[in-house]
Amino acid sequence: MPEPPIFDPAAADGADTAPGLRKIIHVDMDAFYASVEQRDAPELRGKPVAVGGNAARGVVAAASYEARAFGVRSAMPSARAVQLCPDLIFRRPRFDVYRAVSQQIRAIFLDYTPDVEPLSLDEAYLDVTRDARGIGSATRIAELIRQRIRAETGLTASAGVSYNKFLAKLASDQNKPDGLCVIRPxxxxxFVSALPVARFHGVGPRGAEKMAALGIATGADLRRLDLASLRQHFGAQADYLYRAARGIDLRAVTADRPRKSVGAERTFDRDLSSGTVLRETLETIIDLAWERVARADVTGRTVTLKLKFKDFSAMSRARSISTPVSSRDTLAEVARGLLDQVLPLPQPVRLMGVILSALDEPGEAPAVAPGQAELPF
Incomplete structure (x- = not known):
């Protein structure tokens, strides 16, 4: 995860009322792919729907809220999803439709600010410190955007409003679906003190388990550790965690931020050594990686296979091709070839990843200067 700029820890406790605060909105579409499918096929409304995979193989790319009630989640193997929800309805992804809807939503954003940083087809940050319509209130702008998304696309969105990106993203998840949450200067x-650390962006299940072993369950628990202790236990992530526990994020919204790579990796519950099992596992990781590539709406020319062994040593193999990877089949063909090159492996594998890089994507626009400290939220 990209790290925010270095800051002075001695000034941290007062940082959320310091000069230079921004007005940031994070908009996140509600179960985007599945909601588009339910919108376009009324017979699916109110039913558990999964996009991607099928009942026999693959992974879930997105799940409707009806499916989530059974525990179905994105990135879950389809077979497991069916075990949890036997009546689950699978739909093939229609990325051309999702991109078209995403473009409609982006056009709405641009009516209020040119400073839009898309994270994927279904979520984005907006800096409305100096909004294009002179409305002045980030909360009001978020309300108007949500109303227009519903009216123009028939879909719902949740939004978080705050004075930095970290808090805005937390806020957008607070009242899902179809909700709005505001965290003021x-x-x-x-707000962060009361949250489980598992809610922090970048703290995955394994990170949360490590924190639990250290007695860290909430933001308040995390805040009690000084920077030296965090660096001892969490290494390069320590500075981010120190800031996050205090609700601090110094990153600016960057329009059309260029990506370097997109992909997926998985750490296994048990080490794998069989070539047959590794090939089967690779297919699941390819599904996960392609879903993220499609969601990011990018193409690329270099495919990398990443392997981490039982002793934590690592190996990677990459291949660049002359034309952009624009389908799962192409990504899979290259990734399978890379795995075949290294089999048999010298020792069992604990992690495997597939990454697409050398991306074809628009360049980075200049960052926006921060605004005044006292903001009408």
């Missing part, structure tokens, strides 16, 4: 540290 001076409220960030208290």
């Amino acid at each position: 001076g409220e960030g540290a208290a």
Whole structure:
């Protein structure tokens, strides 16, 4: 995860009321792929729907809220999803439709600010410190955007409003689906203190388990550790965690931020050594990687296979091709070839990943200067 700029820890406790605060909105579409399918096929409304995979193989790319009620989640193997929800309805992804809807939504954003940083087809940050319509209130802008998305696309979106990106993203998830949450200047540290650390962006299940072993369950628990202790236990992630526990994020919204790579990797519950099992596992990781590539709406020319062995040593193999990878089949063909090159492996594997890089994507626009400290949220 990209790290925010270095800051002075001595000034951290007062940072959420310091000069230079921004007005940031994070908009996140509700179960985007599945909601588009339910919108376009009324017979699916109110039913558990999964996009991607099928009942026999593959992974879930997205799940409707009806499916989530059974525990079905994105990136879950399809077979497991069916075990949890036997009546689950699978739909093939229609990325051309999702891109078209995403473009409609992006056009709405641009009516209020040119400073839009898309994270994927279904979510984006907006800096409305100096909004194009002179509305002045980030909360009001978020309300208007959500109303227009519903009216123009028939879909719902959740939004978070705050004075930095970290808090805005947390807020957008607070009242899902179809919700709005505002965290005003001076409220960030208290909001974060009450949250489970598993809600922090970048803290995955394994990170949460490690924190639990250290007695860290909430943001308040995390805040009690000084920077030296965090660096001892969490290494390069320590500075981010120190800031996050205090509701601090110094990153600016960057329009059309260029990506370097997109992909997926998985750490296994048990080490794998069989070539047959590794090939089967690779197919699942290819599904996950392609779903993220399609969601990011990018193409690329270099495919990398990443392997981490039982002793934590690593190996990677890459291949660049002359034409952009624009389908799962092409990604799979290259990834399978890379795995075949290294089999049999010298020792069992604990992690495998597939990454697409050398991306064809628009360049980076200049960052926006921060605005005033006292903002009408």
